Amino acid sequence: MPLKKQDMVYIRQARAALEENFDKNITIPQLARQVGINEAKLKEGFRELYDQSIHNYLQQLRLEKAKQLLLTTDMSVTDITYEIGYSHVTHFTTLFKKELGMPPTEWRKQNKE
Structure with missing residues (x-):
């Protein structure tokens, strides 16, 4: 319809x-x-x-914001987790790794040059 x-x-x-x-x-x-x-x-x-579903869209928004914070700040992964709306660091890091192939700390090292 x-x-x-x-x-x-x-x-x-x-x-x-x-x-x-x-x-x-x-x-x-x-x-x-x-x-x-x-x-x-x-x-x-x-x-x-x-x-895409609302859930997937929201997840992508949060991941994009996390990537931006990883590149532009020295915030800890824990602080970034809470800043983007997740309440469990392990949930966020698992999701990040699944989507981007590596944990947030490693991604930051490789992309922050």
Whole structure:
């Protein structure tokens, strides 16, 4: 079923809200309420518009911010973990390694020259 124009507006607002609040623990039900669309339509429409789930999009935002912080600051991996919205360092480092092929400290060494 094609998305209505108004649904696309809501979904774009949801994406903007994610970009502004990526470091917060935002749930899909909260996000749906915030922009005024039902959860199912938000999830389906987001995937249709952006070719990925809300969860994957948020994860990519957080990883990009982590990479930026690793390159531009001397913050510890623990501090970066909390700064980007994760509450468990092991979860973040596992995810980082899975996505980028090495742990954050090693990635920083190789890319911060």
